[in-house]
Structures are given as structure tokens and as C-alpha cells.
Amino acid sequence: MRYATSIVWFRRDLRLSDHVALARAADASDRIVCAFVLDPELLRSARVGAPIVSFFFDALAELRGALRARGSDLAIMEGDAASELRDLAKRSGATALYYNLDYEPDASSRDVRVAEGLSVDGLEVHSCVDHTYYGAHETLKADRTPYTVFTPYKRRWLERCESDPRPPVDSVSLARKLVGAGALGATLDVPEPEAYGHRRSGNFQKGGERRAKRALDAFFGNAIDTYAERRNDPAADGTSHLSPHLRAGTIGIRTCVQAALDLSRGGGTAAGASARVWLGELIWRDFFHHILANFPHVAHDPFVAAAKQLRYREPGAEWDAWCDGRTGYPIVDAAMRQLNTYGWMHNRLRMIVASFLTKDLLLDYRLGERYFEQHLADGDLASNNGGWQWSASTGTDAAPYFRVFNPILQSEKIDPDGAFIRRMLPELAKLGGKAVHAPWTLAPLEAEALGFRLGRDYPEPIVDHAAARLRAIAFFAPVLGAR
DNA sequence: TGAAATGTTGGGGCG
DNA sequence: ACGCCCCAACATTTC
Numbered sequence: 001m002r003y004a005t006s007i008v009w010f011r012r013d014l015r016l017s018d019h020v021a022l023a024r025a026a027d028a029s030d031r032i033v034c035a036f037v038l039d040p041e042l043l044r045s046a047r048v049g050a051p052i053v054s055f056f057f058d059a060l061a062e063l064r065g066a067l068r069a070r071g072s073d074l075a076i077m078e079g080d081a082a083s084e085l086r087d088l089a090k091r092s093g094a095t096a097l098y099y100n101l102d103y104e105p106d107a108s109s110r111d112v113r114v115a116e117g118l119s120v121d122g123l124e125v126h127s128c129v130d131h132t133y134y135g136a137h138e139t140l141k142a143d144r145t146p147y148t149v150f151t152p153y154k155r156r157w158l159e160r161c162e163s164d165p166r167p168p169v170d171s172v173s174l175a176r177k178l179v180g181a182g183a184l185g186a187t188l189d190v191p192e193p194e195a196y197g198h199r200r201s202g203n204f205q206k207g208g209e210r211r212a213k214r215a216l217d218a219f220f221g222n223a224i225d226t227y228a229e230r231r232n233d234p235a236a237d238g239t240s241h242l243s244p245h246l247r248a249g250t251i252g253i254r255t256c257v258q259a260a261l262d263l264s265r266g267g268g269t270a271a272g273a274s275a276r277v278w279l280g281e282l283i284w285r286d287f288f289h290h291i292l293a294n295f296p297h298v299a300h301d302p303f304v305a306a307a308k309q310l311r312y313r314e315p316g317a318e319w320d321a322w323c324d325g326r327t328g329y330p331i332v333d334a335a336m337r338q339l340n341t342y343g344w345m346h347n348r349l350r351m352i353v354a355s356f357l358t359k360d361l362l363l364d365y366r367l368g369e370r371y372f373e374q375h376l377a378d379g380d381l382a383s384n385n386g387g388w389q390w391s392a393s394t395g396t397d398a399a400p401y402f403r404v405f406n407p408i409l410q411s412e413k414i415d416p417d418g419a420f421i422r423r424m425l426p427e428l429a430k431l432g433g434k435a436v437h438a439p440w441t442l443a444p445l446e447a448e449a450l451g452f453r454l455g456r457d458y459p460e461p462i463v464d465h466a467a468a469r470l471r472a473i474a475f476f477a478p479v480l481g482a483r
Numbered sequence: 484t485g486a487a488a489t490g491t492t493g494g495g496g497c498g
Numbered sequence: 499a500c501g502c503c504c505c506a507a508c509a510t511t512t513c
Contacts, residue, residue, distance in 0.1 A: 232484090351484070390484090402513040403485050410485085469486085473513055481513090 003029040009099040010036045014059035015209040018168035018252030020130035025098035026174030033092045038078040043196040049374035050198035051343025058207035061190040072178035076188040082117035091185045100130035103293040104381045132286045136293030146294040148396045168254040204343040212251035227274035234346040235419035243378035288386030302394035312364040328461035331411035334424035343377040354391035355405035360468040365392035401476035404469045411437040
């Protein structure tokens with residue numbers, strides 16, 4: 001099938017390189033119209049926050065700039081996607097629409113409405129697998145049902161990668177088919193986050209395709225050598241910082257996977273081992289998208305049906321303390337301070353604060369999930385929900401309910417000299433030795449010498465972990481125990 | 484990608 | 499030399 005003009009509808013794929021819908025549209029069409037539709041309802045909803053919106057608008061602005069540099073433009077509209085795209089199709093004479101699949105339930109139902117609306121007008125609609133390496137319905141067990149356990153899923157994924165690799169697609173050179181800027185009609189400016197009630201901060205990671213490429217190059221040029229051994233050290237922070245880029249689509253997953261595969265074939269080197277560990281994280285991402293697409297109920301309910309019976313405690317002062325980083329457990333508070341300040345949190349710390357919320361405080365994991373969506377630049381429904389349900393022991397292949405992180409031991413393990421805690425919590429900077437992990441253990445004489453008083457300079461712990469652990473096990477056992 | 488409780492082993496101090 | 503005890507170190511079980 002050939003089309004004179006096709007629309008490429010950008011969503012969470014704000015880039016020109018390694019863009020499947022763009023490459024396929026260009027193959028089949030003489031001219032390409034690039035479009036984006038702002039959804040004010042989503043932008044004002046509790047499902048996003050300032051870090052994500054800022055990052056996304058950075059990326060949108062750069063995408064527009066890149067298209068303008070090629071003599072074209074991005075048609076930015078606002079409102080209902082179905083009607084806006086129908087209007088654009090009429091204006092531009094397009095007879096086909098291309099977009100990349102989005103597995104979030106709200107997005108899929110919107111896309112169905114868009115496809116129905118456009119087909120009434122005679123347009124052909126093509127959806128492409130792009131956001132994940134393999135489509136969420138492509139990796140199935142021998143009996144054609146979806147995997148629900150990560151390890152066999154990963155094995156199958158890696159096997160498939162040998163026979164059916166998906167190298168990055170060439171979408172940039174085909175971009176010369178882009179229509180001239182004049183052909184698009186009216187288009188909006190890229191908004192500021194403030195237009196939707198979000199305040200931008202200089203501490204947030206900035207979006208855009210060039211920054212994504214630089215982040216990938218920096219990671220593979222340096223941190224990857226020690227990633228396997230240092231990835232759990234929040235002070236060193238040897239992680240890739242690509243997650244917000246993968247979330248907004250300022251880098252393609254195939255580009256990332258190929259970089260990891262190329263290096264992992266480097267045999268027994270430290271970098272090769274690191275590349276394989278990092279690839280495992282990308283496979284976790286595919287896995288959680290696969291879970292969301294095949295079991296969409298996880299978006300609002302536990303994966304494990306029995307867990308619906310859990311009666312979580314009501315959020316109150318302890319919930320507020322968790323959000324603000326005032327729990328009295330330094331590693332938890334330092335992590336939350338990092339999240340609230342930078343719109344990002346080290347992955348290892350996410351597990352610690354999630355265990356604390358769901359096990360020590362017995363609060364609903366969905367509260368934490370929502371908070372992360374609002375405060376993380378990479379808050380992505382599939383991965384975020386997967387991570388929370390893993391921690392809360394309600395998910396597929398989740399941590400067993402009796403696995404309760406000890407925030408002090410975790411702190412001593414991942415931040416042995418307290419460098420991260422001291423950086424994020426200056427009020428504890430002067431505490432020496434092990435007390436930085438547990439300020440209430442500081443000897444009274446020493447505390448006095450330092451001028452440090454618990455309850456004044458730093459909160460007392462809001463729960464006793466040993467007691468909270470026993471309470472958590474008793475809470476979960478009747479529902480999730482021996483089934 | 485947990486932590487605590489309980490069990491086992493073996494080296495060394497000591498009478 | 500021997501048996502006993504202590505306990506660190508490691509392994510296994512349990513939540």
C-alpha cells in the first residue's frame with residue numbers, strides 16, 4: 001500500500017532516530033506530516049507531575065526544532081486526539097496514520113477511538129511496536145499464554161534475540177519526506193509546564209533527543225565498566241540515567257539494546273558483564289510492559305487476586321512523614337529527599353522506600369505508586385506499577401510477603417560510609433560511624449558533644465522496625481501465606 | 484534483588 | 499593428650 005501523505009502521530013516517542021512508526025510511514029508514503037496532541041486532562045491529572053511534564057516539554061521543543069531544521073514542523077494541537085487528528089488529516093490530505101503502540105490501558109482505549117474515528121473518514125491506521133523491544137504479545141510460552149515469571153521470560157527473550165534481533169531502524173534519512181512547514185496549518189507553541197499547573201525546577205533532568213544520545217554515550221564510555229559492581233551504590237551513582245529518556249521516547253529501546261549486546265559480546269571483561277546486567281534491566285522493562293498489556297487489571301488492582309483482601313492502613317501522619325522524608329530512618333529519608341528534589345531516585349533506594357511504605361507502615365502500594373508517578377521524571381505506569389507490586393508482594397513473580405527490608409542493614413550495605421545520607425541530609429552530616437544509619441543509637445554524651453538532639457535536629461523513628469516487621473508478616477500471612 | 488532464627492562445624496583456650 | 503566449652507563462621511530453615 002502506498003500513500004501520498006501519512007500522518008505520524010508522536011506520543012511517547014519524541015525523537016527522529018530509531019523511530020519505527022516514522023520509518024514505516026516513510027517507506028509507504030510520499031510525504032510525512034508529524035503531529036502531537038496535548039491532552040490537557042492528562043497533563044493536569046494526578047498521573048503526571050512537574051518532572052515528567054518538564055522533561056516531556058523539553059523533548060517536544062527539541063523535536064519541533066529538529067523538524068524545523070529540516071524545513072518541516074511539528075503540528076501541535078490540543079484537545080481530543082480523535083477529532084484533532086481528523087481535522088489534521090482533512091487539512092493535509094493524509095490518507096494514513098502511523099503511531100507507535102502504547103500499552104497503558106487509557107492510551108489503548110484512546111487509540112481505539114482514534115482509529116475508529118479516522119477509519120470513518122477512510123484513513124488507514126497502522127500501529128507499530130516501538131516502545132518495547134518485543135511487542136507485549138510477541139513473547140509467549142509454548143502454550144501461547146503470556147509469561148508471568150521473569151526468569152523464563154528473560155531466557156526466552158534472550159534466545160529470541162539471537163534469531164530475531166530488532167536492530168535500530170533508520171528513520172532519520174527517510175525524514176526528507178517531511179512536508180513543508182506551510183502545509184500544516186495552525187500549530188500551537190510548545191507550552192510551559194506552568195500552563196498545566198506544574199512548576200519547573202532547575203534540579204530536574206532535562207529532556208531531548210540530543211541529551212539522550214549524550215547520556216547513552218557517557219554511560220557506555222565510562223560508567224558501564226563498573227556498572228555491575230557499583231549499580232547499587234547511591235553515592236557513586238553509576239547508573240545510566242536513561243530511564244526518563246526511555247519513558248518519553250527520546251531514545252529508542254533498540255538503540256539501547258544494541259549498545260548493550262555489542263558490549264556484552266566482549267566476553268569476560270567487566271564491561272561485558274556490566275552490559276549483560278544492564279541488558280537485564282531493559283528486559284525487566286519489556287517484562288513489565290508485557291505484564292501490563294496482558295493483565296491490564298494490574299493498573300488498578302493487585303496482580304494476585306487474593307491480595308485484594310488486604311486491608312491496608314489509612315494514610316495519615318506516617319504517610320506524610322514518608323512523603324516528606326521524615327520517617328527517622330536516614331536511608332529512607334535521604335531517598336525521599338532525592339526524589340522530591342531531583343525528580344529521580346536511585347533504583348535500589350526505590351526498593352527500600354517501597355518496602356518501608358508497604359511493609360513497615362502497611363500502607364497501600366498504590367499510594368506510593370501514585371506518589372512516584374507525580375515525582376519521578378521516569379514515572380512509567382508499566383515499570384512503576386511492576387516495581388511497586390514486586391515490593392508489595394502483590395505482583396507477578398513478586399518478593400514473598402515475608403521479605404522485609406531492614407532499612408538499617410540496607411543502609412550499611414549500600415552506603416557504608418554514609419556519603420549519600422550526608423549529602424542528602426546535611427543535618428546528619430556530623431554524625432560519625434554507624435550512627436549516621438541509625439541516629440537514635442548515638443551515645444548521649446557523643447550527641448551532646450556534637451550538639452545533636454534527636455527530635456529537634458532529626459526525627460525519632462516513626463516505627464520500630466523489628467516490631468513493624470513482625471506486624472507486617474502477621475498482616476500478610478493470612479492472605480498471602482500457604483495458599 | 485532479605486533478614487532473623489536456628490543448626491552445624493571446627494579451631495582454640497583452658498583445666 | 500584429652501575433653502569440655504565458647505563462639506565465630508558458615509549453612510539451613512523459617513517468616
